[in-house]
Amino acid sequence: MDHILIVDDDPNIRSLLRDYLCDMGYETSTAENGAQMDRIIKTSQVDLIVLDLMLDGEDGLDITRELRRDDSVPIIILSARGGLLDRILGLEMGADDYLPKPFDPRELVAKIKVVLRRARALPDTRRAEPAAFVSFAGWRLDTRMKQMLSPDGVIVSLGGSDFRTLRALLDHPNRPLSREFLLDQVFGKERTPLDRSIDVCISRLRQHLKDAARRAALIRTVRNEGYMLVADVAYES
Structure with missing residues (x-):
């Protein structure tokens, strides 16, 4: 229950x-x-x-x-x-x-x-099995704890919608994902294409991931196509 x-x-x-x-x-x-x-x-x-x-x-x-x-x-x-x-x-x-x-x-x-x-539909943070990790551009995402470890060793906790947005981007690296696709993946079909919720999530993730002094933006806007994570991705069990 x-x-x-x-x-x-x-x-x-x-x-x-x-x-x-x-x-x-x-x-x-x-x-x-x-x-x-x-x-x-x-x-x-x-x-x-x-x-x-x-x-x-x-x-x-x-x-x-x-x-x-x-x-x-x-x-x-x-x-x-x-x-x-x-x-x-x-x-x-x-x-x-x-x-x-x-x-x-x-x-x-x-x-x-x-x-x-x-x-x-996401990994349960209360389960005892080992966490899965996703590494990209010096970052390391703990999919069980819904936390990122920055290249400088700083832990960043993610809310549910931000975590789902990042997972969708990581599952399709270097490929533009439409806002409609991300809305469906993150919020479900009850959202409408005019909903700006996914843009809020992207903005928040960019704030976490930005490091203009060392690299270009990891999450890029692709005109007329959507958003794209520009990085090589590696998974660890």
């Missing part, structure tokens, strides 16, 4: 979502702030977090960023602020999806199913 953690400072929303998700077959916990969320994460296995962006006295974006430093648990952000900028900021902080308030609980369940399905 999947364990969903609801983080929202509104007791009515916590109660409504807890009851609905329990009826849908999920194990459900609730927290009203970041401190309660941290305690639950440390004491139990959480498969997905539903996080309100506007907690009382706390910023959900900051919580998302802090989570992404140490954990790859999928995150769906809820917010009454449904503007494009807020959606982009949520994705930039490492969220896997975004749902504006008010919403139908059935839509949230649909998103939960999609995000969990994507997460299971």
Whole structure:
């Protein structure tokens, strides 16, 4: 049974979502702030977090960023602020999806199913088997921990969507991949071609990988074709 953690400072929303998700077959916990969320994460296995962006006295974006430093648990952000900028900021902080308030609980369940399905398609960070590594241009990606080791020995943790984007690029090195292909690989078919989420992921990865003083950009934009990772790739078991 999947364990969903609801983080929202509104007791009515916590109660409504807890009851609905329990009826849908999920194990459900609730927290009203970041401190309660941290305690639950440390004491139990959480498969997905539903996080309100506007907690009382706390910023959900900051919580998302802090989570992404140490954990790859999928995150769906809820917010009454449904503007494009807020959606982009949520994705930039490492969220896997975004749902504006008010919403139908059935839509949230649909998103939960999609995000969990994507997460299971990737290597499980909790398994005990040896991690697989992918090396490229001096970087080394740990596919189990969803972390990169830079040429200078700096560890960079990746959010779920950034990790999936990088894996897609690494699986097709030196070959342009269309935005539509990447959207399908990273976010699934519920996204539309006009969605800019993949561009946000590419921008974030470029920030991690850029080293203009020593080499050209590793992720290049190919006009009318998409994005391409320019590097030789080697896999290690």
